[in-house]
Amino acid sequence: xxxxxxxxxxxxxxxxxxxxxxxxxxxxxxxxxxxxxxxxxxxxxxxxxxxxxxxxxxxxxxxxxxxxxxxxxxxxxxxxxxxxxxxxxxxxxxxxxxxxxxxxxxxxxxxxxxxxxxxxxxxxxxxxxxxxxxxxxxxxxxxxxxxxxxxxxxxxxxxxxxxxxxxxxxxxxxxxxxxxxxxxxxxxxxxxxxxxxxxxxxxxxxxxxxxxxxxxxxxxxxxxxxxxxxxxxxxxxxxxxxxxxxxxxxxxxxxxxxxx
Amino acid sequence: xxxxxxxxxxxxxxxxxxxxxxxxxxxxxxxxxxxxxxxxxxxxxxxxxxxxxxxxxxxxxxxxxxxxxxxxxxxxxxxxxxxxxxxxxxxxxxxxxxxxxxxxxxxxxxxxxxxxxxxxxxxxxxxxxxxxxxxxxxxxxxxxxxxxxxxxxxxxxxxxxxxxxxxxxxxxxxxxxxxxxxxxxxxxxxxxxxxxxxxxxxxxxxxxxxxxxxxxxxxxxxxxxxxxxxxxxxxxxxxxxxxxxxxxxxxxxxxxxxxx
Numbered sequence: 001x002x003x004x005x006x007x008x009x010x011x012x013x014x015x016x017x018x019x020x021x022x023x024x025x026x027x028x029x030x031x032x033x034x035x036x037x038x039x040x041x042x043x044x045x046x047x048x049x050x051x052x053x054x055x056x057x058x059x060x061x062x063x064x065x066x067x068x069x070x071x072x073x074x075x076x077x078x079x080x081x082x083x084x085x086x087x088x089x090x091x092x093x094x095x096x097x098x099x100x101x102x103x104x105x106x107x108x109x110x111x112x113x114x115x116x117x118x119x120x121x122x123x124x125x126x127x128x129x130x131x132x133x134x135x136x137x138x139x140x141x142x143x144x145x146x147x148x149x150x151x152x153x154x155x156x157x158x159x160x161x162x163x164x165x166x167x168x169x170x171x172x173x174x175x176x177x178x179x180x181x182x183x184x185x186x187x188x189x190x191x192x193x194x195x196x197x198x199x200x201x202x203x204x205x206x207x208x209x210x211x212x213x214x215x216x217x218x219x220x221x222x223x224x225x226x227x228x229x230x231x232x233x234x235x236x237x238x239x240x241x242x243x244x245x246x247x248x249x250x251x252x253x254x255x256x257x258x259x260x
Numbered sequence: 261x262x263x264x265x266x267x268x269x270x271x272x273x274x275x276x277x278x279x280x281x282x283x284x285x286x287x288x289x290x291x292x293x294x295x296x297x298x299x300x301x302x303x304x305x306x307x308x309x310x311x312x313x314x315x316x317x318x319x320x321x322x323x324x325x326x327x328x329x330x331x332x333x334x335x336x337x338x339x340x341x342x343x344x345x346x347x348x349x350x351x352x353x354x355x356x357x358x359x360x361x362x363x364x365x366x367x368x369x370x371x372x373x374x375x376x377x378x379x380x381x382x383x384x385x386x387x388x389x390x391x392x393x394x395x396x397x398x399x400x401x402x403x404x405x406x407x408x409x410x411x412x413x414x415x416x417x418x419x420x421x422x423x424x425x426x427x428x429x430x431x432x433x434x435x436x437x438x439x440x441x442x443x444x445x446x447x448x449x450x451x452x453x454x455x456x457x458x459x460x461x462x463x464x465x466x467x468x469x470x471x472x473x474x475x476x477x478x479x480x481x482x483x484x485x486x487x488x489x490x491x492x493x494x495x496x497x498x499x500x501x502x503x504x505x506x507x508x509x510x511x512x513x514x515x516x517x518x519x520x
Contacts, residue, residue, distance in 0.1 A: 042313075044312060044313075045309060045310045045311075045312045046306075046307070046309045047306065047307035047308030047309040047310070047335075047337070047376065048307030048308060048370045048371055049305060049306045049307040049309045049371070050305045050307070050371055050469075051305075051469065052304060052305045052469060053302075053304075055458070055466040055467065055468050056466060056467045056468075056469070057460070057464055057465065057466040057467075058464075058465045058466065058467065059464055059465075077307070077371075081453055081455075081469070082455060082467060085453060085454060085455055086455040086457060086467055107383060107499065109501065110308045110376075110379065110499055110501070111308055111309070111310055111337075116307065116370075119370065123367060123450070143519075146519040147517075147519060149519075150515075150519050151515075154513065154515065158513070161503075161506055161509065163503075164503045164506050166510075175519075178517050179517075180516055180517050181515045181516055181517055183507050183510045183511045185500075185502040185504065185507070186500050186501055186502045190383070193341055193345060194345060195341075195342060195345050195346040197346060198315070200317070204317055204318075204319055205317065205318045205319075206315040206316060206317040206318065207315065207316045207317075207318065207342060207346055208315050208316075209310075209311065209312060209316070209341070232517055234510060234515065235502060236502065236503040236506035236507060236509075236510055237501045237502065237503060238501060238502075238503040238506075239367065239370050239501065240445075240446050241369065241370070241446055241497045241498060241499065241501070242445040242446045242495060242496065242497065242498075243421075243423075243424045243496040243497060243498040244445065246421055246424050246496035246498075247443050247445070247496060249421065249496075250426075250443045250494060250496055251443045253414065253418070255410075255411075255414065255441045255494065256440055256441060257407075257438050257439075257440050257441055257492055259403075259406045259407060259409075259410050259435075
């Protein structure tokens with residue numbers, strides 16, 4: 001039987017430990033053929049950026065003496081477009097983006113390169129998963145990598161609904177402390193920014209962004225609450241951003257084109 | 261009466277003609293105080309990127325002898341964050357992003373810097389509008405600028421529902437050919453990419469992205485159909501990307517945490 005082709009990518013860059021852990025775990029399963037196409041350097045918070053004005057260079061990355069994957073001078077979405085349209089010989093059966101160092105939950109998923117790669121896969125009708133762990137400083141990728149293998153098997157077998165990806169977050173705890181899996185919605189948790197203002201030697205202003213992660217409202221079925229309560233969070237995500245429940249509301253405004 | 265504060269930005273850069281047309285039209289109305297905080301250069305297709313590792317510089321931009329606005333070495337989302345959190349003395353009553361050269365419809369709005377700026381405004385609870393015109397090569401900003409003034413008055417008066425922005429696209433036609441305004445949903449129209457492969461003098465591969473805009477399915481109530489039929493399209497957009505209609509579906513998969 002032909003092996004299932006899994007494309008893996010991330011936004012922490014091709015040298016990131018989380019990508020390597022994902023690769024190693026998936027490779028242990030004989031049923032998978034794993035291809036890595038990932039940014040040549042960290043590309044966090046790039047949102048769903050793509051490169052439209054510049055050429056995108058691609059070079060082969062090795063690990064020890066072995067070929068590991070393709071390092072792309074572009075964003076996570078660029079990697080997925082290039083992999084599917086130019087690098088891979090056939091369409092992947094699955095895409096996994098991650099394992100991201102730090103959570104991707106709440107309103108901040110719109111900034112996430114990890115999620116954007118999975119969105120891009122979904123646009124190309126490749127079942128796609130984003131994987132992140134809720135630990136920025138000292139992540140243990142072991143549990144996430146095992147869960148990725150489990151989800152790979154399930155999703156390859158069952159498929160995903162059209163235009164729907166899975167955004168998975170693993171809590172920051174020991175494996176035997178994880179209480180289970182929750183299907184969640186996107187929370188309103190977000191990074192609250194502030195800016196530190198400085199002046200350069202020529203007196204020109206510049207700003208550094210800093211901030212803190214805060215929970216705005218609590219809903220026990222959201223992504224943030226799930227991981228904080230030691231559940232694995234799986235959020236089904238789509239990219240139709242229409243606020244359908246507001247269409248009638250605005251129709252009742254009766255905005256005509258008259259601009260006099 | 262205190263003038264209403266309108267923040268304007270874009271992704272085509274502070275020198276773009278569409279921003280200037282918007283500024284001029286809004287300034288003609290005595291009820292508005294207009295502040296410009298925009299990228300110092302073109303930042304198209306940056307999606308919802310933000311700058312997290314680098315300092316962001318800001319300089320004052322003049323037009324003739326007059327101060328015009330703040331030019332930011334960052335993305336459209338950076339501009340909005342900086343404007344609200346660091347540059348402006350009070351929170352704006354309205355944000356308008358645009359007028360973008362070229363349409364922002366269909367699946368491609370996830371790549372749009374124009375829409376991302378309006379999303380960022382919405383996150384900060386500023387009523388926000390993205391404005392684009394369906395002409396990339398020879399845009400006439402006149403109609404869009406007039407419609408922006410009309411919408412500014414309406415939205416300042418009525419407000420917008422929480423977490424909802426308006427994505428407005430103006431058809432590419434003469435003012436008297438515009439049939440009216442439609443409240444629309446996001447279409448499945450998209451840019452179909454292909455890559456042209458080259459090798460640099462040292463034999464390293466690089467790729468140029470090119471493509472064509474294609475309509476995938478037709479729905480007379482979507483953004484793409486509206487502008488192609490000479491209607492102004494107004495799509496209510498939100499940034500909760502949860503596929504709520506799929507939550508039960510995945511709950512029935514009964515994914516537990518057991519990974520043996």
